[in-house]
Amino acid sequence: MTDLSFVRTEMLPERAPPPSTTGVIGWLRKNLFDGWLNSALTIVSLLFVFWVLDHLFVWGISPTWSDGSLDQCRTTISEAGWGGACWGVIRERWPQMLYGFYPEELRIRPTLAFFLLFIALIPVLFSMISRRMNWLLLALVLLAFTFAVESSGLIIAARVVLAAAALWIGVLLVRVPTGEEREEQIKQGAGRLPNPLWFTALYIFLMPWLLWGGTVWTPVAVALGIVIGGLAFRLLSPMTGTLAALIVAVVATILWWLLLSGPFADMMHGIFPIGLEPVKSRLFGGLMLSITIGVVAIAVSLPLGIVLALGRQSDLLIVKYLSVIFIEFIRGVPLITLLFVASVLLNIFMPPGTNFDIILRVIIMATIFSAAYMAEVIRGGLAALPKGQYEAADALGLDYWKAQRLVIMPQALKISIPGIVSTFIGLFKDTTLVSIIGLMDPIGLSNAIRADANWNGIVWELYGFIALMFFIFTFSMSRYSMYLERRLRTDHR
Amino acid sequence: MSTLETDRKVNRSQMKVSDKVAIEIRKMNKWYGQFHVLRDIDLTVYEGERIVIAGPSGSGKSTLIRCINRLEEHQSGQIIVDGIELSSDLKNIDKVRSEVGMVFQHFNLFPHLTILENCTLAPIWVRKIPRKQAEETAMHFLEKVKIPEQAHKYPGQLSGGQQQRVAIARSLCMMPRIMLFDEPTSALDPEMIKEVLDTMIELAEEGMTMLVVTHEMGFAQQVANRVIFMDAGQIVEQNEPTEFFNNPKSERTKLFLSQIL
Ligand SMILES: Nc1ncnc2c1ncn2[C@@H]1O[C@H](COP(=O)(O)OP(=O)(O)O)[C@@H](O)[C@H]1O
Ligand SMILES: [Mg+2]
Numbered sequence: 001m002t003d004l005s006f007v008r009t010e011m012l013p014e015r016a017p018p019p020s021t022t023g024v025i026g027w028l029r030k031n032l033f034d035g036w037l038n039s040a041l042t043i044v045s046l047l048f049v050f051w052v053l054d055h056l057f058v059w060g061i062s063p064t065w066s067d068g069s070l071d072q073c074r075t076t077i078s079e080a081g082w083g084g085a086c087w088g089v090i091r092e093r094w095p096q097m098l099y100g101f102y103p104e105e106l107r108i109r110p111t112l113a114f115f116l117l118f119i120a121l122i123p124v125l126f127s128m129i130s131r132r133m134n135w136l137l138l139a140l141v142l143l144a145f146t147f148a149v150e151s152s153g154l155i156i157a158a159r160v161v162l163a164a165a166a167l168w169i170g171v172l173l174v175r176v177p178t179g180e181e182r183e184e185q186i187k188q189g190a191g192r193l194p195n196p197l198w199f200t201a202l203y204i205f206l207m208p209w210l211l212w213g214g215t216v217w218t219p220v221a222v223a224l225g226i227v228i229g230g231l232a233f234r235l236l237s238p239m240t241g242t243l244a245a246l247i248v249a250v251v252a253t254i255l256w257w258l259l260l261s262g263p264f265a266d267m268m269h270g271i272f273p274i275g276l277e278p279v280k281s282r283l284f285g286g287l288m289l290s291i292t293i294g295v296v297a298i299a300v301s302l303p304l305g306i307v308l309a310l311g312r313q314s315d316l317l318i319v320k321y322l323s324v325i326f327i328e329f330i331r332g333v334p335l336i337t338l339l340f341v342a343s344v345l346l347n348i349f350m351p352p353g354t355n356f357d358i359i360l361r362v363i364i365m366a367t368i369f370s371a372a373y374m375a376e377v378i379r380g381g382l383a384a385l386p387k388g389q390y391e392a393a394d395a396l397g398l399d400y401w402k403a404q405r406l407v408i409m410p411q412a413l414k415i416s417i418p419g420i421v422s423t424f425i426g427l428f429k430d431t432t433l434v435s436i437i438g439l440m441d442p443i444g445l446s447n448a449i450r451a452d453a454n455w456n457g458i459v460w461e462l463y464g465f466i467a468l469m470f471f472i473f474t475f476s477m478s479r480y481s482m483y484l485e486r487r488l489r490t491d492h493r
Numbered sequence: 494m495s496t497l498e499t500d501r502k503v504n505r506s507q508m509k510v511s512d513k514v515a516i517e518i519r520k521m522n523k524w525y526g527q528f529h530v531l532r533d534i535d536l537t538v539y540e541g542e543r544i545v546i547a548g549p550s551g552s553g554k555s556t557l558i559r560c561i562n563r564l565e566e567h568q569s570g571q572i573i574v575d576g577i578e579l580s581s582d583l584k585n586i587d588k589v590r591s592e593v594g595m596v597f598q599h600f601n602l603f604p605h606l607t608i609l610e611n612c613t614l615a616p617i618w619v620r621k622i623p624r625k626q627a628e629e630t631a632m633h634f635l636e637k638v639k640i641p642e643q644a645h646k647y648p649g650q651l652s653g654g655q656q657q658r659v660a661i662a663r664s665l666c667m668m669p670r671i672m673l674f675d676e677p678t679s680a681l682d683p684e685m686i687k688e689v690l691d692t693m694i695e696l697a698e699e700g701m702t703m704l705v706v707t708h709e710m711g712f713a714q715q716v717a718n719r720v721i722f723m724d725a726g727q728i729v730e731q732n733e734p735t736e737f738f739n740n741p742k743s744e745r746t747k748l749f750l751s752q753i754l
Contacts, residue, residue: 397591
């Protein structure tokens, strides 16, 4: 029998790994040329990628930027002997691709709404930008836009005020301490300045007003509805409990919107006529239309999805079955069907004479469609949470709503980020389906452009341009979701 | 016979059992569907008692202590905690839950919150204590469980023993009058069991009323004033620890003790 005992007398020092497994060579060998099959595949793939890029490149840098029609473009290409794409159509029509038939002299309004959208989103999406920076950006954007409109006494006054505000906040910003103190200040909310989320809340009412115009009292009346609901909730919840108060608040708000907000706005407009030139929904189009539908539907479908997901898990049988029926019905129907319902059927059910805006109808359909998917995505997140989290929250005495808000939802939503963002991206791309019911989104416009004799038969350039516009947005969303996942990662695996 | 997994001397001078009733359970029964998990449980817990509940797996120990803060609902009989009877009245349930702390086998810390936020969440939102004050209290208890320096880390960055001590601190921040422990050391490595037991002993020394489900018989011998043995959903035997371990009466208890000691 051999001796099994062994005692190490000397501990081994740490050594570097063999050089052929590290550095560029090691990486190449491991990832691209690991064995003859892998090497062959690598070379073939590289050749293929090169071939595609080469063709795409020649097609893409075609010298046709200034041509005014397809024929002219073909002549240019045959004279030059190279190229392929007819970029003239993009040069000529890009404003239309962005704004549709929105009146040219008013296009500054959607543009402003678009820029302000980012300012409104910053405090929601990012935590590392300070309040000062946010307000400074807002002042600068507004200032820039005052130079894009015709100068008048009011505008000059606005310029002075905005410039002064920007300067003041800018000075505050420069004086911000660095290091730990700065972090502390960002967390505390930079003292003197209000939370930029106030602007985000304002933006919800500002955006439709900028886009559709009309009297300023309409958004004010709509906002008042929310205030009324909030007050009702505040007053009732100590007496009747959260759920009953919530229901009353929602009903009060809806009643206000349906019955009183219109007359209220008319009356106020009679006294103080302030407003922008109204623009008809029919004139909306292009990317602006896609973004309008997409942004509103995204912003509303997330909270609605949360409510539905919670409803589906509820112990209250009626709430539960209503949620299940809603989710399953909406998910079971193609979006196209819902859009047709929006464009044709809804008018039949409406009392005669009501003029229910077509874009609003489409937004409602897109919202409930993605809310149903959102609910299922969030339900997945809820299901992934260990039961112990609910128990710990209960054991600490948190009631249902507090447990949901403080413990359950933050974690469930975090788990669901990839699914939520996929739903958002899907929704944004699905906005192109509105072309089928005759709205002039980019796809609808590309058909309209082809109807022009000059551009009859052009396909790739338009679709490529549309694809690029959509890709910019969807890719940003995808990157943002990865950033958010990284930022929220606290498990340190 | 095993001794306590710690070399710490237990100071029993403060451990006084008062004659005030903390928990009163009368003829309590519970079913999971058709399955009768708890049968005619009668138990009176006085303030300052340290009760260890032992018994084979599946005997209903967890279910019993989870009924005390209504994580599980009982179907018949009465449970009165601190003078409040547990019924389906939500107000009473929330009141009892904020008086009774609970520590779980798997810690159940909130992974998306820092240690400090874990400890201040319930005081701020349930007790409505101002944030600053809640943070001071939390730091006090984190010092007590000897991990104040981890306050700004996340639970995922701590070892099991540290997490369980945070879980204890989190419960203590609500200033509970009763603490329930459901196998607090079962998910821990041996070297971490000691630090958690030390914390629990300290708590016992300060006179906390404690119900502890555990297999740490050393802890039972040195800290408990009463050991309850459960089997098949019933209380089979209870006694003060020396008697319980040296002189078990029931056959089931003898069998159980012979298996684990
Ligand atoms: N939610 C539940 N549904 C059905 N049966 C359960 C449930 N929880 C526990 N049980 C059963 O009840 C019995 C007692 O469980 P438990 O109180 O966890 O035992 P112990 O903690 O003593 O190991 C076990 O047989 C277990 O399978
Ligand atoms: Mg158990």
